Amino acid sequence: MKRFLLPFFILFFQLITGQEATTSADKVLQALxxxxxxxxxxxxxxxxxxxxxxSVMSGRVVDLEVNPDNPTEFYVAYASGGLWHTNTNGxxxxxxxxxxxxxxxxxxxxxxxxxxxxxxxxxxxxxxxSYAGIGILKSTDxxxxxxxxxxxxxxxxxxxxxxPTNPDEVITGVTGHLYTxxxxxxxxxxxxxxxxxxxxLFVNDKTGIIDVAHAPNNFNIQYAAAWEKDRKAxxxxxxxxxxxxxxxIDGGSTWNLITTPESGFPTGDGVGRIGxxxxxxxxxxxxxxxxxxxxxxxxxxxxxxxxxDFKTMxxxxxxxxxxxxxxxxxxxxxxxxxxxxxxxxxxxRSGTVQPVDLSNYLENANSLLFDTPVVGxxxxxxxxxxxxxxxxxxxxxxxxxxxxxxxxxxxxxxxxNKDHIYLAGVPLIKSEDGGNTYTSIGKENVHADxxxxxxxxKMPEHLINGNDGGVNxxxxxxxxxxxxxxxxxxxxxAINVDHEKPYNVYGGLQDNGVxxxxxxxxxxxxxxxxxxxxxxxxxGGDGMQVQIDDRDSDVVYTGFQFGNYYRLNLETGxxxxxxxxxxxxxxxxxxxxxxPILLSxxxxxxxYLGGNKLHRSLNQGDDWEAISNDLTQGxxxxxxxxxxxxxxxxxxxKFGLLYTGSDDGLVHISKNxxxxxxxxxxxxxKNLWVTEVAASKHKKERxxxxxxxYRSDDFTTYVFMSDDYGKSWKSISNNIPTSPVNALVxxxxxxxxxxxxxxxxxxxxxxxxxxxxxxxxxxxxxxxHDLVIQPEAKHLLVGTHGRSIYKVDIKALQQVTxxxxxxxxxxxxxxxxxxxxxxxxxxxxxxKPNTPGLDVTFYSSKEGSYIAKVSTAKGTEVSYxxxxxxxxxxxxxxxxxxxxxxxxxxxxxxxxKLTEAKNGKTYLPKGSYVVEISGNGQTExxxxxxx
Numbered sequence: 001m002k003r004f005l006l007p008f009f010i011l012f013f014q015l016i017t018g019q020e021a022t023t024s025a026d027k028v029l030q031a032l033x034x035x036x037x038x039x040x041x042x043x044x045x046x047x048x049x050x051x052x053x054x055s056v057m058s059g060r061v062v063d064l065e066v067n068p069d070n071p072t073e074f075y076v077a078y079a080s081g082g083l084w085h086t087n088t089n090g091x092x093x094x095x096x097x098x099x100x101x102x103x104x105x106x107x108x109x110x111x112x113x114x115x116x117x118x119x120x121x122x123x124x125x126x127x128x129x130s131y132a133g134i135g136i137l138k139s140t141d142x143x144x145x146x147x148x149x150x151x152x153x154x155x156x157x158x159x160x161x162x163x164p165t166n167p168d169e170v171i172t173g174v175t176g177h178l179y180t181x182x183x184x185x186x187x188x189x190x191x192x193x194x195x196x197x198x199x200x201l202f203v204n205d206k207t208g209i210i211d212v213a214h215a216p217n218n219f220n221i222q223y224a225a226a227w228e229k230d231r232k233a234x235x236x237x238x239x240x241x242x243x244x245x246x247x248x249i250d251g252g253s254t255w256n257l258i259t260t261p262e263s264g265f266p267t268g269d270g271v272g273r274i275g276x277x278x279x280x281x282x283x284x285x286x287x288x289x290x291x292x293x294x295x296x297x298x299x300x301x302x303x304x305x306x307x308x309d310f311k312t313m314x315x316x317x318x319x320x321x322x323x324x325x326x327x328x329x330x331x332x333x334x335x336x337x338x339x340x341x342x343x344x345x346x347x348x349r350s351g352t353v354q355p356v357d358l359s360n361y362l363e364n365a366n367s368l369l370f371d372t373p374v375v376g377x378x379x380x381x382x383x384x385x386x387x388x389x390x391x392x393x394x395x396x397x398x399x400x401x402x403x404x405x406x407x408x409x410x411x412x413x414x415x416x417n418k419d420h421i422y423l424a425g426v427p428l429i430k431s432e433d434g435g436n437t438y439t440s441i442g443k444e445n446v447h448a449d450x451x452x453x454x455x456x457x458k459m460p461e462h463l464i465n466g467n468d469g470g471v472n473x474x475x476x477x478x479x480x481x482x483x484x485x486x487x488x489x490x491x492x493x494a495i496n497v498d499h500e501k502p503y504n505v506y507g508g509l510q511d512n513g514v515x516x517x518x519x520x521x522x523x524x525x526x527x528x529x530x531x532x533x534x535x536x537x538x539x540g541g542d543g544m545q546v547q548i549d550d551r552d553s554d555v556v557y558t559g560f561q562f563g564n565y566y567r568l569n570l571e572t573g574x575x576x577x578x579x580x581x582x583x584x585x586x587x588x589x590x591x592x593x594x595x596p597i598l599l600s601x602x603x604x605x606x607x608y609l610g611g612n613k614l615h616r617s618l619n620q621g622d623d624w625e626a627i628s629n630d631l632t633q634g635x636x637x638x639x640x641x642x643x644x645x646x647x648x649x650x651x652x653x654k655f656g657l658l659y660t661g662s663d664d665g666l667v668h669i670s671k672n673x674x675x676x677x678x679x680x681x682x683x684x685x686k687n688l689w690v691t692e693v694a695a696s697k698h699k700k701e702r703x704x705x706x707x708x709x710y711r712s713d714d715f716t717t718y719v720f721m722s723d724d725y726g727k728s729w730k731s732i733s734n735n736i737p738t739s740p741v742n743a744l745v746x747x748x749x750x751x752x753x754x755x756x757x758x759x760x761x762x763x764x765x766x767x768x769x770x771x772x773x774x775x776x777x778x779x780x781x782x783x784x785h786d787l788v789i790q791p792e793a794k795h796l797l798v799g800t801h802g803r804s805i806y807k808v809d810i811k812a813l814q815q816v817t818x819x820x821x822x823x824x825x826x827x828x829x830x831x832x833x834x835x836x837x838x839x840x841x842x843x844x845x846x847x848k849p850n851t852p853g854l855d856v857t858f859y860s861s862k863e864g865s866y867i868a869k870v871s872t873a874k875g876t877e878v879s880y881x882x883x884x885x886x887x888x889x890x891x892x893x894x895x896x897x898x899x900x901x902x903x904x905x906x907x908x909x910x911x912x913k914l915t916e917a918k919n920g921k922t923y924l925p926k927g928s929y930v931v932e933i934s935g936n937g938q939t940e941x942x943x944x945x946x947x
Contacts, residue, residue, distance in 0.1 A: 022182075028152065035781075038735075038737070051805070063076075064466050074090075077466075083117070084487050103802050105119055106158060119137040119138075125451065151184060223248075225243075289408070310356055318345070352585060401426070422441075422453055424452070445472070446467065493544060494508050498553040507786075514559075519807060561594075563592070589613065590612040602650075608658070610647075706718060708741055717738055717740070742758065742759065745796075760781045780803060827940040828942070849919045927945070
């Protein structure tokens with residue numbers, strides 16, 4: 001039992017305190033070294049994974065850097081999708097950070113003269129899926145190679161500034177940990193190109209630097225925005241008295257707080273996130289997410305009921321209400337049909353419910369969030385170098401931040417007109433009078449949520465914008481935009497597949513809806529011509545989990561955040577809202593941002609959906625019943641839905657053998673369809689997020705669980721297995737490098753074959769978790785959020801949060817057993833391939849010819865040289881090649897063409913005409929063939945057919 005759970009001191013700390021230990025930067029860096037070594041020795045390092053898109057909806061952009069001498073060249077930083085370069089004005093992009101240890105970015109800076117790139121890793125937005133970084137990276141060869149320049153415990157970096165006259169002098173604003181206090185935050189300065197850093201500003205261990213800006217022609221004059229915040233899984237306070245603006249007049253070496261009570265800028269607990277824009281040495285702008293309360297205004301009461309009316313209403317007053325007014329309130333606010341005036345009055349008369357319950361019925365974490373009456377976005381300007389500040393907007397700037405100011409707070413000023421400013425939020429707005437009045441420049445092809453904006457100093461109406469949906473460019477100050485999405489950088493929360501031929505892949509994305517596309521689609525620009533992208537959006541909002549009816553794939557269950565799920569009929573366009581409703585007098589159900597939903601494999605009319613209770617519908621979501629009590633620890637007071645179910649699984653062996661996992665660390669089992677429940681998580685570390693509970697496809701008693709401590713900066717790898725319904729557990733994380741776990745899937749054919757996705761990679765095990773192999777040939781170090789196997793095609797689909805979806809054929813992996821791993825050489829079965837007269841030809845000399853390919857996978861117990869021969873069934877050699885093989889699985893890619901000698905051999909034995917294709921190759925005719933692989937003293941053969 002030595003490998004059970006964690007190092008003992010971590011486990012002891014968690015069991016005693018109920019808290020997770022924050023993972024040290026040293027441990028994270030050690031894990032990255034371990035992962036690099038695993039990449040060299042992995043048994044599956046030669047098995048390629050293919051990105052199948054989509055690209056049309058993109059992902060969240062956090063920063064842009066544009067070549068001032070050639071604005072058709074720029075870099076785009078995606079929050080979790082890496083760094084991309086274009087020199088074609090965004091028509092095409094190339095990734096330049098794929099060889100780095102992370103794809104998570106907070107900010108970038110470029111020294112265009114030398115081609116030096118600086119990347120502050122770890123997103124600067126405090127979102128639910130803002131992943132931590134590993135410090136500051138530098139490339140001196142335009143992204144070919146990267147070096148970590150330090151600050152590994154920063155987690156999130158807000159801004160990087162390079163001195164235009166001395167590129168070795170760099171200022172970095174460090175936001176710091178998202179969920180826990182830490183010391184490595186504030187302003188850091190280097191004068192030797194990152195070889196050493198000096199911390200020049202530190203406020204406290206909960207206050208970081210979210211923005212830094214300097215005067216355009218004077219690097220010595222700098223402003224820094226400090227931001228105090230406290231994020232927990234159940235609550236987020238995005239403001240504090242330590243928030244404010246600091247100024248330096250010596251290039252960031254020393255700093256002074258300039259937002260004092262006398263300055264005119266807000267001070268105190270209500271000061272939220274601040275964004276900065278400097279016009280010149282005198283004029284500086286700040287956008288402030290004010291969390292101070294708005295002044296209460298006396299509003300003339302309308303002749304209609306509101307939820308506030310019921311908070312203090314007595315029984316007699318309620319019973320005296322006009323039935324029509326009461327029914328209007330009930331209908332308008334979505335009460336169930338059974339709750340109408342007379343029914344509710346009878347419930348009040350009998351004491352079943354109280355009038356206040358008609359208010360409580362509408363209260364949940366999401367409604368409370370949006371009901372917060374705060375000031376929100378406001379713009380301040382100083383014309384005396386920050387000494388005094390004036391609020392520029394007379395009226396509230398509504399519908400820009402909503403309650404999500406922590407997610408935005410970007411301001412830009414036209415370099416040639418100090419009264420012309422832009423604010424990034426929902427949507428992008430501009431002002432031509434210094435910030436008093438505004439107009440929106442968001443358009444129908446521009447995503448609503450904005451994070452980055454570049455203004456061409458030589459042509460100010462030329463803007464490049466980065467948002468949650470990618471990149472947009474305008475040349476008329478936002479009147480018209482073009483969309484520049486070609487990178488496959490989708491941020492998937494969840495994916496699924498159907499059983500059509502070809503099968504389709506479905507997935508829900510961060511703020512980009514739910515999409516569907518054939519797994520073998522060609523993700524190219526043809527859709528610009530046809531008007532139809534191979535991927536189709538089937539739901540808006542933040543896309544969530546998807547379930548597809550096996551009997552009719554047009555029937556799809558999906559939705560958006562906080563459990564807002566629908567039953568869709570994709571053929572008819574019908575859509576029905578199916579979220580379960582609590583009873584009047586009952587506490588409102590709590591639904592997770594990523595609410596779990598599951599169709600029963602035993603009966604596809606049966607749907608499970610998790611709130612804080614597990615709900616079941618026997619009729620496709622038309623009616624619901626709660627089949628459990630609260631399966632969480634009961635929630636916590638806060639403005640984020642918490643104490644919710646996050647994962648549901650039902651055993652394929654028995655209807656009603658159910659498992660649930662919650663965001664506060666509980667795993668429950670029911671063996672009788674919800675009649676009774678047992679907590680089976682008492683031995684786990686406490687209060688962790690259960691990301692996956694998976695009933696085995698191979699053994700009724702077996703179940704897997706993955707836990708995630710990301711929301712307390714605990715990056716430990718937690719993977720567990722039980723063979724007795726969760727009575728006892730064994731840790732099977734073993735040699736997976738430290739990283740939070742998001743997903744696990746057990747293979748559909750081989751019970752020993754497992755796949756696990758973490759915040760920076762994909763792993764597979766051939767021995768049920770005893771040891772793991774890195775499985776990332778073709779995938780950069782990006783967060784893997786979901787995994788699903790398409791059983792008929794024998795494909796693993798990998799949903800990443802930053803690089804869209806990958807696909808890999810796992811037929812060979814499914815055949816790997818301990819017996820095979822003990823062999824010297826093993827060649828796996830090869831599928832037949834259908835012959836085509838078009839091989840090597842094209843209908844136009846201007847188009848690339850159609851070329852076939854056959855992949856032959858073989859296992860070698862050690863590295864070495866191998867010979868591969870292809871022969872007819874009668875033994876005539878038609879092709880020959882030599883190759884170097886690694887220890888593990890190797891892939892021989894054969895183009896199905898004769899070698900010159902092979903063609904001659906074939907014609908000597910066969911009296912038939914062979915036609916040479918236009919590309920100069922002669923391809924195999926229909927028939928049976930044998931692949932023979934020899935090396936290291938071993939020879940193995942496998943047959944295949946060209947049909």
